[in-house]
Amino acid sequence: MGDLPYPNNHAKAGSRKGNRLTMNDVAALAKVSPSTVSLFLRNPSAVSAKRAERIQATINETGYTINRLAGALAGAHNRAVGVIVPSLINAFFSETLQAMQEIFEARGYQLLISNSDYDTKREIELLRTHLSWSPAALVLTGYPHPDARPMLAEAGIPIAQMWELGGQPFHLQVGFFHEKVGAALAEHVYAQGYRAFTYIGSRMHVDLRAKKRADGFCAWLTQKGYEIDVIALEDQTTTITMANLFEQIHLNDNVPRVLCFSNDILAISALFEAHRLGISVPNSLGIAGFGDLPLSQFSFPSLTTVKPYPKDIGRIVATRLITWIETGTLPTEPETIDLGFELIVRESTALNLTSQAPST
Amino acid sequence: MGDLPYPNNHAKAGSRKGNRLTMNDVAALAKVSPSTVSLFLRNPSAVSAKRAERIQATINETGYTINRLAGALAGAHNRAVGVIVPSLINAFFSETLQAMQEIFEARGYQLLISNSDYDTKREIELLRTHLSWSPAALVLTGYPHPDARPMLAEAGIPIAQMWELGGQPFHLQVGFFHEKVGAALAEHVYAQGYRAFTYIGSRMHVDLRAKKRADGFCAWLTQKGYEIDVIALEDQTTTITMANLFEQIHLNDNVPRVLCFSNDILAISALFEAHRLGISVPNSLGIAGFGDLPLSQFSFPSLTTVKPYPKDIGRIVATRLITWIETGTLPTEPETIDLGFELIVRESTALNLTSQAPST
DNA sequence: TTGTAGGCGTTATCAT
DNA sequence: ATGATAACGCCTACAA
Numbered sequence: 001m002g003d004l005p006y007p008n009n010h011a012k013a014g015s016r017k018g019n020r021l022t023m024n025d026v027a028a029l030a031k032v033s034p035s036t037v038s039l040f041l042r043n044p045s046a047v048s049a050k051r052a053e054r055i056q057a058t059i060n061e062t063g064y065t066i067n068r069l070a071g072a073l074a075g076a077h078n079r080a081v082g083v084i085v086p087s088l089i090n091a092f093f094s095e096t097l098q099a100m101q102e103i104f105e106a107r108g109y110q111l112l113i114s115n116s117d118y119d120t121k122r123e124i125e126l127l128r129t130h131l132s133w134s135p136a137a138l139v140l141t142g143y144p145h146p147d148a149r150p151m152l153a154e155a156g157i158p159i160a161q162m163w164e165l166g167g168q169p170f171h172l173q174v175g176f177f178h179e180k181v182g183a184a185l186a187e188h189v190y191a192q193g194y195r196a197f198t199y200i201g202s203r204m205h206v207d208l209r210a211k212k213r214a215d216g217f218c219a220w221l222t223q224k225g226y227e228i229d230v231i232a233l234e235d236q237t238t239t240i241t242m243a244n245l246f247e248q249i250h251l252n253d254n255v256p257r258v259l260c261f262s263n264d265i266l267a268i269s270a271l272f273e274a275h276r277l278g279i280s281v282p283n284s285l286g287i288a289g290f291g292d293l294p295l296s297q298f299s300f301p302s303l304t305t306v307k308p309y310p311k312d313i314g315r316i317v318a319t320r321l322i323t324w325i326e327t328g329t330l331p332t333e334p335e336t337i338d339l340g341f342e343l344i345v346r347e348s349t350a351l352n353l354t355s356q357a358p359s360t
Numbered sequence: 361m362g363d364l365p366y367p368n369n370h371a372k373a374g375s376r377k378g379n380r381l382t383m384n385d386v387a388a389l390a391k392v393s394p395s396t397v398s399l400f401l402r403n404p405s406a407v408s409a410k411r412a413e414r415i416q417a418t419i420n421e422t423g424y425t426i427n428r429l430a431g432a433l434a435g436a437h438n439r440a441v442g443v444i445v446p447s448l449i450n451a452f453f454s455e456t457l458q459a460m461q462e463i464f465e466a467r468g469y470q471l472l473i474s475n476s477d478y479d480t481k482r483e484i485e486l487l488r489t490h491l492s493w494s495p496a497a498l499v500l501t502g503y504p505h506p507d508a509r510p511m512l513a514e515a516g517i518p519i520a521q522m523w524e525l526g527g528q529p530f531h532l533q534v535g536f537f538h539e540k541v542g543a544a545l546a547e548h549v550y551a552q553g554y555r556a557f558t559y560i561g562s563r564m565h566v567d568l569r570a571k572k573r574a575d576g577f578c579a580w581l582t583q584k585g586y587e588i589d590v591i592a593l594e595d596q597t598t599t600i601t602m603a604n605l606f607e608q609i610h611l612n613d614n615v616p617r618v619l620c621f622s623n624d625i626l627a628i629s630a631l632f633e634a635h636r637l638g639i640s641v642p643n644s645l646g647i648a649g650f651g652d653l654p655l656s657q658f659s660f661p662s663l664t665t666v667k668p669y670p671k672d673i674g675r676i677v678a679t680r681l682i683t684w685i686e687t688g689t690l691p692t693e694p695e696t697i698d699l700g701f702e703l704i705v706r707e708s709t710a711l712n713l714t715s716q717a718p719s720t
Numbered sequence: 721t722t723g724t725a726g727g728c729g730t731t732a733t734c735a736t
Numbered sequence: 737a738t739g740a741t742a743a744c745g746c747c748t749a750c751a752a
Contacts, residue, residue: 020494020729022728022729022730023729023730024729024730032738032739033738033739033740034729034730034739034740035731035732035738035739035740035741036737036738036739038730038731038732039731039737039738042731046737047737047738048737048738051737051738063510063511063514065488065491065492065511066492066729066730067433067492067494067728067729067730068492068493068494068730069429069432069433069438069493069494069728069729069730070433070728070729070730070731070744071729071730071731072429072730072744073427073429073430073433073728073729073730073731073744073745073746074729074730074731074732074743074744075730075731075732075743075744078429080472080493087458088454088457088458088461089451089454089455089458091449091451094448094449094454095449097448098447098448098449098475101448101474101475105474105486105489110472110474110489110490110493111472111473111474112440112470112471112472113471113473114461114465114470114471115458115461126465128425129465129470131425132425132426132427132428133428133429133440133470134380134427134429150423151423151425154423242658265654265655268628268655269655269658269659272658272659272660273658273660275635275660276660294625295625295628295629298602298629298632298633299629299632300632300633300635300636380745382744382745382746383745383746384745384746392722392723393722393723393724394723394724394745394746395722395723395724395746395747395748396721396722396723398746398747398748399721399722402747406721407721407722408721408722411721411722426745426746427744427745427746428746429744429745429746430728430744430745430746430747431745431746431747432728432746433728433729433730433744433745433746433747434727434728434745434746434747434748435727435728435746435747435748721752722751722752723750723751723752724749724750724751724752725748725749725750725751726747726748726749726750727746727747727748727749728744728745728746728747728748729744730743730744731742731743731744732741732742732743732744733740733741733742733743734739734740734741734742735738735739735740735741736737736738736739736740
């Protein structure tokens with residue numbers, strides 16, 4: 001399909017000619033040519049001090065603002081960078097976005113952010129929309145749908161994929177292997193002495209990365225000969241579910257159980273539920289999460305979790321992209337940067353230790 | 361100052377003429393005129409079925425993507441909407457953004473999002489930058505700096521301010537009074553029987569809304585003749601601070617104390633710290649927050665907090681703005697919508713009640 | 721319903 | 737160092 005049709009019921013909106021102040025106006029007022037103004041704006045030192053001053057003065061007086069739209073069209077590259085994330089609400093992506101934006105903005109790039117809501121169809125549409133703004137680069141989360149590859153390949157701009165490694169990268173891939181997260185966690189809880197395992201993931205039917213973490217967890221333990229209870233929460237109703245969850249769990253001190261959650265929010269809810277029920281964590285039950293929220297180190301007991309590097313992902317993506325944009329080059333070989341993750345062992349899985357000890 | 365100069369070291373980047381497929385190319389291939397293609401893209405039903413089909417076919421074959429930059433420049437209005445929030449990481453703003461985006465995107469608008477990092481100077485610069493993209497509308501958080509008002513007034517586009525009420529609105533203001541939040545909380549904890557009060561706010565020197573909540577809290581209690589300990593946390597080091605905080609607090613069962621925090625994250629940390637120290641909440645100490653995180657109703661004890669309506673803020677802003685954009689009108693009278701907030705009373709301040717009862 | 725002509729505000733090229 | 741001129745790709749009249 002082509003582009004979407006939108007109603008064009010915007011009759012008024014002033015006449016054709018907006019009364020916007022243009023570069024020509026500024027040039028006329030400053031008694032220089034438009035080219036000189038343009039040049040001044042891009043590189044002030046290339047203009048004689050006298051005229052520079054005049055131009056600056058009129059800009060100040062008139063409150064002139066350059067029209068980037070026209071500039072972008074005129075053949076300079078567009079200083080906009082498109083970013084598509086699955087969710088704006090997710091704290092991980094927010095951190096990455098913030099980090100990216102700091103760097104991009106410092107170099108004069110504007111971010112066009114969209115969220116796909118974990119929906120592949122939406123993502124493809126968004127790709128089209130983004131491309132229609134002819135961005136200088138595009139940042140995607142994970143893999144794009146195969147159908148979208150040709151479109152992206154034709155765009156001729158650097159494309160970064162973040163938060164997940166694997167598949168066929170375009171130009172740059174920055175992230176980590178989510179299966180390894182699951183495996184690392186499995187290895188840890190096994191080493192601690194837990195012998196009954198429950199993995200609770202939310203929205204795993206759409207959040208493929210959460211799914212991969214679960215898979216990695218199960219794979220490691222299956223190989224050891226254990227069965228894992230996997231509980232998939234359909235939506236964000238952490239809520240009732242946590243009480244239900246604890247009802248389903250059979251605690252047995254001879255075969256200590258651990259609950260691994262696909263994010264720290266769930267894990268912390270579980271911690272509270274344990275408090276409510278008087279279940280001792282980590283001795284009667286282990287609990288672990290993913291994400292290392294600011295809160296997680298201050299919970300009681302403090303939460304064992306896995307910490308990705310959302311800010312670094314953003315920083316690296318931004319830096320690389322800017323290099324390619326400004327040199328006008330595209331890497332011949334796709335670049336893959338594995339940032340890994342950190343398993344943060346805290347009290348909530350410290351089965352072998354004295355869990356009562358206050359942290360210092 | 362005019363606009364920022366950025367190095368233009370992007371020599372390569374293909375020749376002047378990008379090899380991008382244009383509407384003319386599509387027209388030629390489909391054997392129609394460019395304007396027919398343009399018309400088709402905007403309103404498919406206005407073109408004869410035969411040609412429509414031909415055009416659609418060539419678009420599919422070539423993978424043509426319309427260039428909105430050119431369209432926007434050509435005098436149609438620009439389907440971009442600028443949004444400036446203080447932080448991308450804050451869960452409140454994320455929810456508002458997500459809600460806004462759903463509505464805007466459904467109507468074909470792209471969001472240009474920036475975060476000011478609670479910095480006024482940055483905000484003014486961002487305003488300039490956003491204006492340079494000639495957006496169809498602008499969304500600000502709270503009040504813009506007075507210096508920025510003329511710029512905004514001249515822009516001639518609808519401007520929405522969200523999350524805070526008061527001052528001189530431009531066209532639309534959607535939010536609530538933060539002082540009232542503080543007052544409502546004060547009234548509640550006083551009614552519960554707490555008689556010693558501590559307010560802990562983070563980043564209040566830059567987050568003026570958090571400051572106002574604190575002020576509202578203090579004002580109400582000062583009027584009752586009480587003194588309030590206000591603790592301002594400079595940065596996000598929740599962390600060590602929570603332990604320090606509890607060291608400073610003198611608990612006295614005859615004069616029960618309540619801790620009110622400027623956000624739920626801090627409040628939940630405090631809840632955990634109380635567990636760690638064996639302090640009984642709410643009987644020995646009350647705790648309240650702000651924000652109503654998903655987690656907050658599942659903490660133990662469940663957290664008393666104030667719930668704003670971030671999604672509604674986003675939805676209303678988006679809806680109103682779209683109306684004005686598409687009718688090409690600007691409201692003559694600024695519109696103010698007070699969404700209020702909800703005081704959610706839960707266990708953590710239930711001094712008079714049996715706090716042991718498990719929630720049902 | 722379809723085609724033609726002109727212009728949107730800027731930048732790049734090429735003289736001067 | 738400065739200025740004239742021709743794109744950039746599309747949209748909106750207006751004409752056919």
